[in-house]
Amino acid sequence: MAKLVRVGIIGTGGIARFAHIPGYKAQPDVEIVAFCDVVPGRAEAAAKEFGVPKAYTDYREMLAKEQLDAVSVCTPNFAHKEATIAALEAGCHVLCEKPIAMNLQEGKEMVEAARKAGKTLQVGLNNRFHPESLTIKRFAEAGEFGEIYYGEAVYLRRRGIPTWGVFTQKELQGGGALIDIGVHVLDRTLWFMGNPKPVAVMGATYANFGKRTDLATPSGMWDAERFNVDDMGVAMVRFENGATLILKASWDGHIEDSFTETRILGTHGGAVMSPLKIFKDMHGTMVNITPAGLPKVQTHTKEIEHFIAVVRGEAECMVKPEEVLDVQAILDAIYKSAETGREVLVER
Ligand SMILES: NC(=O)c1ccc[n+]([C@@H]2O[C@H](COP(=O)([O-])OP(=O)(O)OC[C@H]3O[C@@H](n4cnc5c(N)ncnc54)[C@H](O)[C@@H]3O)[C@@H](O)[C@H]2O)c1
Structure with missing residues (x-):
C-alpha cells in the first residue's frame, strides 16, 4: 500500500463538489481529511455529505492543524493567490483552479512561492487531460505536424453566463468569459503549439448580454445587476x-449551439478537435486520420490522478508554471488591448 496522501479542499462550491471531491475519492490511498469554506456551515454541510472528518471556515487554521500533503484551491479567482501561497508555505503541494489568478502579477507571486517552498503548484487546466488533447500533443511532439504556424482556440456559448458564484464581478474574478473559459482553449492550443513565446496581442472584449433582463434564460438568470465583466473576448x-x-x-451570443474548437496548422499536418481529426499528406495522397478507441474520461479526475502522482514524486507536473504564466500574460494583454484599442506587447 502506498503512503496515504492527506488532502484538504479550500472552497466547497461548484467545482469542488463536481470535480475535486469525486476526483480525489477515485484515487487509491488518498484521503480528503478536511474542507474549508469561508461561508459558515458550508464546509460542515459538505463534510457531512461526503464523509469528510473535519470542516473549517479559516484555511490558515486548517493548514496549521491538519498536516496536509496536498490542497485544492477551489475558491473564486480573487482568493487563489492567498490560499495557494498559504498552503505552499504550510508545506503542501497545491492544485489551484484556473485561471491561476486575477492577473499576471498575482500568478508570478504564486509561482515564486512554490519555487521557494520546493512544492508543486499545478493549475486546473483539465482540458489538457482530454484523450484527444493528449493525442494531439503526442503527434505534435513526434513532429507529425511539422512546424506549427497557426492555432485557433474557440469556446463559444449560446447562453452560458454563469448563474452561480461571483463570475460576473470583475473585482472578484479579474474578468469574464475571456479569463473564465478562454483560458481553457488558449492554454490547450498553446500547449499543442509547443508554447511559443508570445510577443503581442490585438484584442477586443464585449458586454452585450450580461446586463440584459429581456433574454430567454432556460438555465436560470445570472446576477445582471452586478455584471461588470466581458461576455465575449476575441484576440490575435x-x-x-x-x-x-x-x-x-x-x-453568450446568437449561435445555434455552444461549442469548443481547437485547431492547429503545421507545415506537415493539421488537427482539429473535438471530435479529433488529423490531416496530412502521405505518400502522394491527402489523408484524414481519426483516432479509434480513445477512452471516455472525466478530465478533472484525470487531472487529479496526475496531481497525486506528482505529489507522490512519481510524475513531473505536465502543467508547467512558465506555460501558465504565459497564458495569464496573454489574457492580461488582451484586456489591456481591449481597453486601449491598440496592439499590446505581452510582458512577463
Ligand atoms: N476547471 C473547470 O472546469 C472549472 C469549472 C468551474 C469553475 N472553475 C474554477 O473554480 C473556482 C471556483 O468556481 P466555483 O464554480 O466552484 O465557484 P463557487 O462560487 O460555486 O464556489 C466557490 C466557493 O469558495 C468559497 N470561498 C470564497 N472565498 C473563500 C476563502 N477565502 N476561503 C475559503 N472558501 C472561500 C465560497 O464560499 C464558495 O463556496 C474558480 O476559480 C473557477 O474559475 C473551474
Whole structure:
C-alpha cells in the first residue's frame, strides 16, 4: 500500500463538489481529511455529505492543524493567490483552479512561492487531460505536424453566463468569459503549439448580454445587476517564432449551439478537435486520420490522478508554471488591448 496522501479542499462550491471531491475519492490511498469554506456551515454541510472528518471556515487554521500533503484551491479567482501561497508555505503541494489568478502579477507571486517552498503548484487546466488533447500533443511532439504556424482556440456559448458564484464581478474574478473559459482553449492550443513565446496581442472584449433582463434564460438568470465583466473576448496573438493564434471566447451570443474548437496548422499536418481529426499528406495522397478507441474520461479526475502522482514524486507536473504564466500574460494583454484599442506587447 502506498503512503496515504492527506488532502484538504479550500472552497466547497461548484467545482469542488463536481470535480475535486469525486476526483480525489477515485484515487487509491488518498484521503480528503478536511474542507474549508469561508461561508459558515458550508464546509460542515459538505463534510457531512461526503464523509469528510473535519470542516473549517479559516484555511490558515486548517493548514496549521491538519498536516496536509496536498490542497485544492477551489475558491473564486480573487482568493487563489492567498490560499495557494498559504498552503505552499504550510508545506503542501497545491492544485489551484484556473485561471491561476486575477492577473499576471498575482500568478508570478504564486509561482515564486512554490519555487521557494520546493512544492508543486499545478493549475486546473483539465482540458489538457482530454484523450484527444493528449493525442494531439503526442503527434505534435513526434513532429507529425511539422512546424506549427497557426492555432485557433474557440469556446463559444449560446447562453452560458454563469448563474452561480461571483463570475460576473470583475473585482472578484479579474474578468469574464475571456479569463473564465478562454483560458481553457488558449492554454490547450498553446500547449499543442509547443508554447511559443508570445510577443503581442490585438484584442477586443464585449458586454452585450450580461446586463440584459429581456433574454430567454432556460438555465436560470445570472446576477445582471452586478455584471461588470466581458461576455465575449476575441484576440490575435503573435509569437516570437512567427506563429499566430486566434482566440474567441464567449458566454453568450446568437449561435445555434455552444461549442469548443481547437485547431492547429503545421507545415506537415493539421488537427482539429473535438471530435479529433488529423490531416496530412502521405505518400502522394491527402489523408484524414481519426483516432479509434480513445477512452471516455472525466478530465478533472484525470487531472487529479496526475496531481497525486506528482505529489507522490512519481510524475513531473505536465502543467508547467512558465506555460501558465504565459497564458495569464496573454489574457492580461488582451484586456489591456481591449481597453486601449491598440496592439499590446505581452510582458512577463
Ligand atoms: N476547471 C473547470 O472546469 C472549472 C469549472 C468551474 C469553475 N472553475 C474554477 O473554480 C473556482 C471556483 O468556481 P466555483 O464554480 O466552484 O465557484 P463557487 O462560487 O460555486 O464556489 C466557490 C466557493 O469558495 C468559497 N470561498 C470564497 N472565498 C473563500 C476563502 N477565502 N476561503 C475559503 N472558501 C472561500 C465560497 O464560499 C464558495 O463556496 C474558480 O476559480 C473557477 O474559475 C473551474
